[in-house]
Structures are given as structure tokens and as C-alpha cells.
Amino acid sequence: MTQPSEKALVPFVSVDNMMRLVHHIGLEEMLKDLADYVEEDFRRWELFDKTPRVASHSDVGVIELMPTSDGEAYGFKYVNGHPKNTAEGLQTVTAFGLLADVYTGYPVLLTEMTILTALRTAATSAMAAKYLAPKGADTMAMIGNGAQSEFQTLAMKAIIGLKTVRLYDKDPAATAKCAENLKNSGLTVVSCASPQEAIEGAHILTTCTADKQYATILSDNMVGSGVHINAIGGDCPGKTELAKGILERSDVFVEFPPQTRIEGEIQQMPEDFAVTELWQVISGIKQGRTDARQTTLFDSVGFAIEDFSALRYVRDKVAQTPFHEDLDMLADPDDPRDLFGMVQRAKP
Amino acid sequence: MTQPSEKALVPFVSVDNMMRLVHHIGLEEMLKDLADYVEEDFRRWELFDKTPRVASHSDVGVIELMPTSDGEAYGFKYVNGHPKNTAEGLQTVTAFGLLADVYTGYPVLLTEMTILTALRTAATSAMAAKYLAPKGADTMAMIGNGAQSEFQTLAMKAIIGLKTVRLYDKDPAATAKCAENLKNSGLTVVSCASPQEAIEGAHILTTCTADKQYATILSDNMVGSGVHINAIGGDCPGKTELAKGILERSDVFVEFPPQTRIEGEIQQMPEDFAVTELWQVISGIKQGRTDARQTTLFDSVGFAIEDFSALRYVRDKVAQTPFHEDLDMLADPDDPRDLFGMVQRAKP
Known part of the structure; x- marks a missing residue:
């Protein structure tokens, strides 16, 4: 087995860990913190890349990607909207989000965003x-x-x-x-x-x-x-x-x-x-x-900037807690030109 | 601890598991299979939603989202391009992708795509x-x-x-x-x-x-x-x-x-x-x-459709193998209106 390097690992906050994070910080405290992060980003509104959301519509719902960037970090949210889902025992809306480093293009956080969206909307x-x-x-x-x-x-x-x-x-x-x-x-x-x-x-x-x-x-x-x-x-x-x-x-x-x-x-x-x-x-x-x-x-x-603020907040907070796991999501060969060699060396 | 329901779990294929999958199937066999999937999707080219990729440029690189859909499945790839990364010991390009069910909006696969992109490009x-x-x-x-x-x-x-x-x-x-x-x-x-x-x-x-x-x-x-x-x-x-x-x-x-x-x-x-x-x-x-x-x-x-073909292939193949883990990525309260109750009940 090949051990992924640290750079290839993306911290992931599951639904369960998001709930633990909420209780660790305290729900009202977290809402206050999120409002502060959103407010901070609204103050620097003009420097954000305000791409419109990219929507894929079907007869029964929509799937959207909502990207934005402040020039240092890049974030997007995946979110669906399917009003008919509730009748089938599924959520109308589910969401997850990703934050990446603009300088390297490497993702730095993957997180559930169903709960986080409810929190950022309220904040x-x-x-x-x-x-x-x-x-x-x-x-x-x-x-x-x-x-x-x-x-x-x-x-x-x-x-x-x-x-x-x-x-x-x-x-x-x-x-x-x-x-x-x-x-x-x-x-x-x-x-x-x-x-x-x-x-x-x-x-x-x-x-x-x-x-x-x-x-x-x-x-x-x-x-x-x-x-x-x-x-x-x-x-x-x-x-x-x-x-x-x-x-x-x-x-x-x-x-x-x-x-x-x-x-x-x-x-x-x-x-x-x-x-x-x-x-x-x-x-x-x-x-x-x-x-x-x-x-x-x-x-x-x-708006995407509110999701960005929430992603920034989770990245800042979760690093000091155990409420994340590391995903081996990015291939990271020792020699960048030798992706094939990395695959070959993993042969059982 | 709250146990996520099955619907809330998204199969994830890590870099390590992608390499295992390659060796399980055999590299040349997988390239042939991928070429078949790409060819099949090229034959039904006209029914795809051909959104242009959504790019976020900076001085040092670009981060792109490449979405597409055939009306039944929706897929997107996240990919960065940072030529200066190699000099810093990082990959120029890293990628991951997601496939979702258009009918429910629920993600059905999250996977590394650095290796997978190399394979689909070659195929x-x-x-x-x-x-x-x-x-x-x-x-x-x-x-x-x-x-x-x-x-x-x-x-x-x-x-x-x-x-x-x-x-x-x-x-x-x-x-x-x-x-x-x-x-x-x-x-x-x-x-x-x-x-x-x-x-x-x-x-x-x-x-x-x-x-x-x-x-x-x-x-x-x-x-x-x-x-x-x-x-x-x-x-x-x-x-x-x-x-x-x-x-x-x-x-x-x-x-x-x-x-x-x-x-x-x-x-x-x-x-x-x-x-x-x-x-x-x-x-x-x-x-x-x-x-x-x-x-x-x-x-x-x-093009995004080639990534879509590759995502379809991995979804079809990986289900019968142990080469994935299940991510608790989607909040799934018993009562869809009671997200708050779900969070509260997770209180330690």
C-alpha cells in the first residue's frame, strides 16, 4: 500500500462531525461567529469573484454549483433542490462544499453543508x-x-x-x-x-x-x-x-x-x-x-459569498479539533511526471 | 452518536482505492472499458447538457468546474491547473469528481480524478x-x-x-x-x-x-x-x-x-x-x-462528457468491489423538517 503524503490529504467534515463541532462550540456561539465571518466578507464584497451559480435543471429539480473566490481562497457549494423528495422520504435540499487554496489549486476542506447552510442562512x-x-x-x-x-x-x-x-x-x-x-x-x-x-x-x-x-x-x-x-x-x-x-x-x-x-x-x-x-x-x-x-x-x-464565509469559518475552527477525517483525494506522486510509476508501484 | 442512514452515505474512491481498482481490473482492460464508455457517450452526444466549464483564474493558475448531465446522471469535475506547482513539489493538475442522481439530486459517487483523468484522456x-x-x-x-x-x-x-x-x-x-x-x-x-x-x-x-x-x-x-x-x-x-x-x-x-x-x-x-x-x-x-x-x-x-463517462464507469465497477468507503456527507433527518432536532439529538 502506498501512503499518501500530507499534501494529498483533504480534511473532511462529515454530518456527524459537523454536529459535534456545533455542540463543541455551542450553537448560539457558532451562529454569532458565522454572522461575524459573513459580515467581514460583506465588508470586502467588491474583491469577490461573483460568478453566477451554474444550474442544471430537470423536470423534478435542480442541481447547482455556487463558486466564488476572494483571490486567496476559492470555494464552491453543491446544492440540489428537489421539492418532490420529501414525499419519498428524502431531503428537498442537500449540500456539500469545498474550499481550495487559490495559490496551489489544492482543496483544503470538504464538508457537509446541509446543516452549515441552515446555520449561515440564519446568521x-x-x-x-x-x-x-x-x-x-x-x-x-x-x-x-x-x-x-x-x-x-x-x-x-x-x-x-x-x-x-x-x-x-x-x-x-x-x-x-x-x-x-x-x-x-x-x-x-x-x-x-x-x-x-x-x-x-x-x-x-x-x-x-x-x-x-x-x-x-x-x-x-x-x-x-x-x-x-x-x-x-x-x-x-x-x-x-x-x-x-x-x-x-x-x-x-x-x-x-x-x-x-x-x-x-x-x-x-x-x-x-x-x-x-x-x-x-x-x-x-x-x-x-x-x-x-x-x-x-x-x-x-x-449567495455564494455566505457559503464562502461559512467554509472559511469551518476551516479555521476544525483544524484545532478532532472533528474531521483526512481524505486521500489528491494523487501525489513523488515525481510529478511519474503518475504511472506511482500507480505501478501500488500493484499488490 | 447518530447513525447516518444509507441514503446519506456517498461512496468515495480514494487515490489508493483507485489504484487498487486499476490493478483489480487490469490497466489495459480498464483503458479498453473506458474507451467503450466514452464511445457510448459520444454516440449519444446530442442529449448531453454541454455547459461550458466555469473557470476561476488567478495570476498563478486556474480552478475549473466542468459539469454535464445526460438527464439521468449529473457529473462534474473539479480540476486545477498550476504550472508553477511542480517547482514547489506539488502537482500541476489535481482533480476529483462527483456523480449525482438527477431524479433525487443526491450524490452517488465521489472520486479522485487525477489518475482517472489520465486514464480517460488516454482512452x-x-x-x-x-x-x-x-x-x-x-x-x-x-x-x-x-x-x-x-x-x-x-x-x-x-x-x-x-x-x-x-x-x-x-x-x-x-x-x-x-x-x-x-x-x-x-x-x-x-x-x-x-x-x-x-x-x-x-x-x-x-x-x-x-x-x-x-x-x-x-x-x-x-x-x-x-x-x-x-x-x-x-x-x-x-x-x-x-x-x-x-x-x-x-x-x-x-x-x-x-x-x-x-x-x-x-x-x-x-x-x-x-x-x-x-x-x-x-x-x-x-x-x-x-x-x-x-x-x-x-x-x-x-471535455466534460469524457469525465462523465469515466465517472459512470467507476460507479458501475466500484459497487461490486471493496475499493470505496462510505462518506457521511448528506444530512438525513428522520423528519425532513426537523434538521434542528437531528442536530440537538446528537448532543453529547
Whole structure:
């Protein structure tokens, strides 16, 4: 047997090890850390290579590669979206990611990203809310109590000090699951029977439902002034959650306009609909919330740079822990010209 | 500890296991098999999703993702190209690949592809030579005796019955390495001191040198009529190996014209320079070699479909062998909506 050299080994973080890492660091601590990494990368937004995602569509779903680079590291995420999977006992979305060294082209991290994506999405929402939610916001309506809901809620707790969450889902079992998962979180958890009830007294309205269709989770008359809307579920063409009227009277903040205009809530609006890029708010170039009566909306679709931040974070953290295994993924002959000799010498 | 379900496990073929697989099947047998898989996919060329590769360039190299799909399976290869790496004791090119099920979006194979790429490149060259080389061709000049040279030679032996190889490299140590590696191959191996000497009596001229520059490995007066040129090394913008005059009087066969016009030998030629697509020859739509005096040229740059064929082959073969390990790469909660619960239950 040939022993691979150290350079040929790529640290791999399995699902099991990602969960161990989460518990080792602490979930809320990790959400805070991730928000810091995402914020740091949003501040240096302009130096990133912002390739659009590369999608392969079929009748039943999509497989996407989302690459980006800051010139030092290169990262990509593989992610699928198959809404019909749930009925077959499979995940709608699975993901993994890779980080590589731009200087050598060698991969330096391979990791599961299903859990990590849920964490980075929640951390990004809470980071946006830090800049956009009204002062003292401590109550959130969480509409859609699926896989994202607990992460969204705990990120708001960890990063902006949320105290109360008001849950609603059209399936009461989802609300019961979310309430149960959050019962020891230190938050006041209120299960609601309607979206109207959920938004009562809420400063932040988070929508995160799963139907792949134009839906109206929040209608125009439901949303008063002075709130921050964190719209997570409108994230692909044909899938939106908010009434057009809400978009018309909100100040809309987005990650990357060319992508959000196709995938986000604003796909309902004309192409020149005014939006503010979140990175410009974080960098101090543009203003976030300026007034207590303003309705702000973060039209979140998820962008490759957020995955990059998450990959950077995992690479930095996991190196000092046992929560990874080394994969012999890169052929590394002693003499680079003698790949054949390496193969021959491995002959049993 | 949480046990991942079977669906969450992705078979992974390490470098070590790829070498075991090669020896288990036999190198020449595997080259023949790979040529069959590539040929099969070239016959159904039109149904493939032919996305251009997604490249991220830096001052010192490039990192590329090469995706494709036949509608049932989706594959991509990660590959870097860093010519300066060799001087630092690293590989110029490393690669890995992934195959996924289009219907579920779930990955079904992760594998090293440095060795596999060398094998599929050689198999594709030999498959092309089967259609393009003169009848009875049994002598090849192998110019450039680097990492590809032994694989190219053995594929020609296995697939078209090569008997003699004439080696040349500007570095005699590379030629000595290649001759040593091939000494028990059953081929007559002749080490030559010049390209002129190497091409004496050869029916197939394979060029596979590494310099990233416009070079003239074969000059116009060196190439007589009736030969088949297998040009491997001209494979990125700014890198060619053949004199323009050779291209002018050859019938040129390519994989995917939009890519070859940028990366191949024909980057030297006008945009409307006539080429024949190899898949059309294999499908019987166009003719390959029609005449013993004709000079044919396979301007090979490597295309995503060849990687796809190789991934398909490894998936089919490795399932019945112990030469893989299962990676816990995909989060798979019992209730798809309860990702959080899965993470919580993993708490130590």
C-alpha cells in the first residue's frame, strides 16, 4: 500500500462531525461567529469573484454549483433542490462544499453543508436584522416552522437579543415540532393559529415557507409600518411569499441584485425596482434603517459569498479539533511526471 | 452518536482505492472499458447538457468546474491547473469528481480524478485513433514523456494494437523514466534523441508537452502525409504545440468546437476554420479517415462528457468491489423538517 503524503490529504467534515463541532462550540456561539465571518466578507464584497451559480435543471429539480473566490481562497457549494423528495422520504435540499487554496489549486476542506447552510442562512438573516430591524426589536413572528425555523429564531436571539418568538405554520404539527425544539432555549415561545395572530406585536416578521409557487404568506393589509421583514422562502423563480403591495412600500435590501431579481421576492417587481445592496449598508456606504416608521425588507435568496464565509469559518475552527477525517483525494506522486510509476508501484 | 442512514452515505474512491481498482481490473482492460464508455457517450452526444466549464483564474493558475448531465446522471469535475506547482513539489493538475442522481439530486459517487483523468484522456485518444489512424498503424512517436505518456501508449496498445513506441522528451530523464515504466509492457520501446528521430516510421504522432506557451513541437516539414496526429498538450489559451502549416493541410477532428477554438491547437486558426466533430464520425454522420495519404489530427482538449463517462464507469465497477468507503456527507433527518432536532439529538 502506498501512503499518501500530507499534501494529498483533504480534511473532511462529515454530518456527524459537523454536529459535534456545533455542540463543541455551542450553537448560539457558532451562529454569532458565522454572522461575524459573513459580515467581514460583506465588508470586502467588491474583491469577490461573483460568478453566477451554474444550474442544471430537470423536470423534478435542480442541481447547482455556487463558486466564488476572494483571490486567496476559492470555494464552491453543491446544492440540489428537489421539492418532490420529501414525499419519498428524502431531503428537498442537500449540500456539500469545498474550499481550495487559490495559490496551489489544492482543496483544503470538504464538508457537509446541509446543516452549515441552515446555520449561515440564519446568521445572515440576523446580521441583516442588526442593521435593519427597529431599535429594541425583541419579538419575531416566525411564519413557516420547517427546517430553517429554529435556526432563524436562535440566530435572532444570539445576535440581536430576541426574547419572544410567535410561531405559525399551516401544518400545526410543524409548529408543535418547532415549539418543542425551542422550549429550553430561554425564549418565550407562542404557538399561533393564524398568520394574523403570529404577527401581533412582532417587530420582525420572518417568512420561511416551502411551497414552490407564487404564494401570499403576508398580504398587504397584514403588515403595519415600523417592522422589519426577513423574507427567506422566496428563493427561486416562481416562488414568492409576499404581496406586491408590501414590496412597494418597503425599503428592500438584497444580497446580489442580478440574482435577487430572478430568485427573490422582487421577481414580482419591474426590473428597475429600487433596492439597496446589504453590503453597502454594512460598509457604511448606504443607510439601513433611518426611521422607526419605515418598513424594511431583507429579500434573502442566499449567495455564494455566505457559503464562502461559512467554509472559511469551518476551516479555521476544525483544524484545532478532532472533528474531521483526512481524505486521500489528491494523487501525489513523488515525481510529478511519474503518475504511472506511482500507480505501478501500488500493484499488490 | 447518530447513525447516518444509507441514503446519506456517498461512496468515495480514494487515490489508493483507485489504484487498487486499476490493478483489480487490469490497466489495459480498464483503458479498453473506458474507451467503450466514452464511445457510448459520444454516440449519444446530442442529449448531453454541454455547459461550458466555469473557470476561476488567478495570476498563478486556474480552478475549473466542468459539469454535464445526460438527464439521468449529473457529473462534474473539479480540476486545477498550476504550472508553477511542480517547482514547489506539488502537482500541476489535481482533480476529483462527483456523480449525482438527477431524479433525487443526491450524490452517488465521489472520486479522485487525477489518475482517472489520465486514464480517460488516454482512452479517448485511442478511441479517436481507432477511427482516424491509418490502417495497420502500429508505431507511435510519443513526444513529451511526462505524466500522460505511459497511459497514452498503453491505451494505443490495448485499443488499436500498437507494437512500437518511439519516445522523445527535451529532458532525457523523462524519456528514461517512461522507457523504464514501459519495459515490461510487451511493446518495443525506442528512446530517441530528437523529435525528428522519434517520428521516423511512426504512423501516429502524439504530442503531449507541458510548457504553457505557443511552442512548435512539430514543425511543418516534419510531418509527412498519411499520419495521424494526436495532439494532447495544446489544451488552454496560449498553449499550442503544432506549426500552423500542419493544421492547414490536416483534417482536424475535435471534441466540442466552441471549447477547442479557445483552448486547442486551432486557436491559431481563423474562427471559421473547418473542423469535424468527433462524435459525428463515431455516430456515422461524418467520415473519419477516407484515404491513406490523408493527414488526420485529433485536437484534444478534454471535455466534460469524457469525465462523465469515466465517472459512470467507476460507479458501475466500484459497487461490486471493496475499493470505496462510505462518506457521511448528506444530512438525513428522520423528519425532513426537523434538521434542528437531528442536530440537538446528537448532543453529547
